[in-house]
Amino acid sequence: xxxxxxxxxxxxxxxxxxxxxxxxxxxxxxxxxxxxxxxxxxxxxxxxxxxxxxxxxxxxxxxxxxxxxxxxxxxxxxxxxxxxxxxxxxxxxxxxxxxxxxxxxxxxxxxxxxxxxxxxxxxxxxxxxxxxxxxxxxxxxxxxxxxxxxxxxxxxxxxxxxxxxxxxxxxxxxxxxxxxxxxxxxxxxxxxxxxxxxxxxxxxxxxxxxxxxxxxxxxxxxxxxxxxxxxxxxxxxxxxxxxxxxxxxxxxxxxxxxxxxxxxxxxxxxxxxxxxxxxxxxxxxxxxxxxxxxxxxxxxxxxxxxxxxxxxx
Numbered sequence: 364x365x366x367x368x369x370x371x372x373x374x375x376x377x378x379x380x381x382x383x384x385x386x387x388x389x390x391x392x393x394x395x396x397x398x399x400x401x402x403x404x405x406x407x408x409x410x411x412x413x414x415x416x417x418x419x420x421x422x423x424x425x426x427x428x429x430x431x432x433x434x435x436x437x438x439x440x441x442x443x444x445x446x447x448x449x450x451x452x453x454x455x456x457x458x459x460x461x462x463x464x465x466x467x468x469x470x471x472x473x474x475x476x477x478x479x480x481x482x483x484x485x486x487x488x489x490x491x492x493x494x495x496x497x498x499x500x501x502x503x504x505x506x507x508x509x510x511x512x513x514x515x516x517x518x519x520x521x522x523x524x525x526x527x528x529x530x531x532x533x534x535x536x537x538x539x540x541x542x543x544x545x546x547x548x549x550x551x552x553x554x555x556x557x558x559x560x561x562x563x564x565x566x567x568x569x570x571x572x573x574x575x576x577x578x579x580x581x582x583x584x585x586x587x588x589x590x591x592x593x594x595x596x597x598x599x600x601x602x603x604x605x606x607x608x609x610x611x612x613x614x615x616x617x618x619x620x621x622x623x624x625x626x627x628x629x630x631x632x633x634x635x636x637x638x639x640x641x642x643x644x645x646x647x648x649x650x651x652x653x654x655x656x657x658x659x660x661x662x663x664x665x666x667x668x669x670x671x672x673x674x675x676x
Contacts, residue, residue: 431593432608433646434473435636437629440464448475454604468615469626471633478590478605489515494605497544497590509537513546516588516607520552527566527579528553532620538587541638541645545589551616553579581616583623587634594641610637 444461456476463470478490496512499505513535533549555568568577588609595603614626
């Protein structure tokens with residue numbers, strides 16, 4: 364499998380991110396880049412006109428890419444970086460969204476990684492196992508086990524530079540979300556931001572500059588992933604490229620070790636909202652899953668009146 368990007372401390376350098384607007388759990392809209400904290404006048408007016416409805420609906424934010432997937436951000440999280448999916452001819456790993464809550468230490472990244480099935484690629488066999496697992500019909504048991512499919516991904520995560528410790532906190536388990544198979548697991552990792560030196564008492568993390576001892580970067584991670592050809596086969600394309608879509612949510616290990624601690628609600632909200640689909644109706648169903656019939660009726664009326672902003676990608 365292509366090497367998965369690990370960590371994203373560096374992504375915090377351009378925190379002037381895209382403003383993500385969600386009119387409740389109705390469709391969220393990716394807006395042009397604006398200064399952080401600025402809200403389009405139209406949205407302010409809409410919020411003022413619907414204080415009762417939006418008091419229930421506007422809090423969750425939904426981050427969406429140009430097509431095919433969506434993610435709801437907790438109200439206290441913000442986006443640090445947003446990247447478009449590369450064009451079809453460009454096969455490279457991409458961090459589509461990087462977001463978090465610096466005060467609590469929560470972070471997330473959504474990765475889209477092409478899988479090479481070239482027989483000459485050393486990762487081809489593992490990648491084929493992933494494709495086989497995720498493309499098997501839901502009405503039958505995949506020939507590749509859940510553990511074997513997860514191992515293809517975790518073996519890549521275990522090669523992170525400076526890695527000292529890696530262990531499961533929750534074993535890999537299959538989830539079916541809106542007709543698509545996903546893998547979910549939690550793990551804890553300790554990474555040295557400097558140089559790892561071997562000693563009789565174990566590994567030590569040392570600074571490159573003065574050989575002073577450095578604290579480890581210890582995080583708990585929740586992973587949710589799937590593999591898809593993004594509708595290529597349905598469009599009649601031959602030899603389609605398959606992509607792994609991976610959501611990585613993480614928090615400080617010490618605080619998150621006990622069932623995620625203060626991050627539990629945010630982690631659950633993000634993981635439960637992550638949906639991949641080529642079908643817009645499926646995405647809309649996921650977005651409106653928690654809306655009451657009365658709220659849905661009000662939103663439909665707004666849509667008819669043209670009061671909801673148009674999607675902009």
